Amino acid sequence: MARVGGRNAVVAWVIGVGCAAAVGALAVIALPMLPVSVSWLGGAAGAPIASSSVVATDATPRPSGSASAAGAAPPTTCDQLYDEALQADLDVAEGSQLTRSIDAPETTATALVAALQPRVTLTCGWRSDQGTISTTLAVVPTDAGALAASALPHAGFTCTAQGERARCTRTEGDLVETIEAGGGLWLSTSERGWHPSGYAGRTAARVWGH
Template identity: 35%
Template structure:
């Protein structure tokens, strides 16, 4: 073996032996604590899994028997959409228990809502987006689809939610029926991105 200049085996070998001895001693002293370390790691992982499993799933508002007439508009909107609307310059919210502003007046008579909460957003430029949450019969989706298609609405059903849209005399209309809740939105030159989808996810998923 070639000799490295400046290396003295008389010093290097004892130092290497000493280092190995120190490492061996550390391992020896660490062995009794290994079961505790493994138990702690296992417990931490188990707690994390338990916490993830306990994370609540989004609540289905309709299934909870939502009383729309007694519910504030704030509870009917997801946080991100509510913030977007309230931070819009000059936006004003007017709440009422009035009927939907839909041009499909025959549908209102057919569904005969027993309670309603209307959230009307307007700004100084005259733009508006008005949404009415109404309580109807559990089988209202079938009646609504037949009536809306007959008035030129385009309809689809996804995950149990009937969604219909059309341009009407009232404005850009978006209708949704899921179970006993009927949501009507009439947009007048103001329709936030994915407005209906975000409300639907908040209410039913």
């Protein structure tokens, strides 16, 4: 059969024109979506990745309603724990001697100490001819005050609310124990034979600011 020259070229040209027209039509149809697509890509490129947007926080409890919240950090040395008058009363006592440490709280409330596991920052131990005083400042969970108020009455303590914290006291003979907790801080004192006036309340004021 004879071959007709130029037929394939004509057919190819017609098909090419048709394809170009189809592509042009698709471009016209898609044109209105172009700004939306660009906007979406830009947003996706600038959007933060969820797993990397987590900001590390300080794990150390920040006391609430404490001296640190009022602008001053809790005491870090024994002299910061006392006002001038109380410091003078302690210093002038016959045979007065101060020992600074980070020893565990001296208290009969051993079950509460085991449960809260206070992280001791300061223990001030006083000894004089009158007796001994041991005061411990520590960091505890923020609900320690509520736990103390719930548990300590069963151990012979009497608890009262001091604003957002709890103060629990126990007296047995010449021993007076005070445990105060709230806002992530613990302050406990054991006075044996030596009871400076208002000692527990005055030291608490230095820790919590009131």
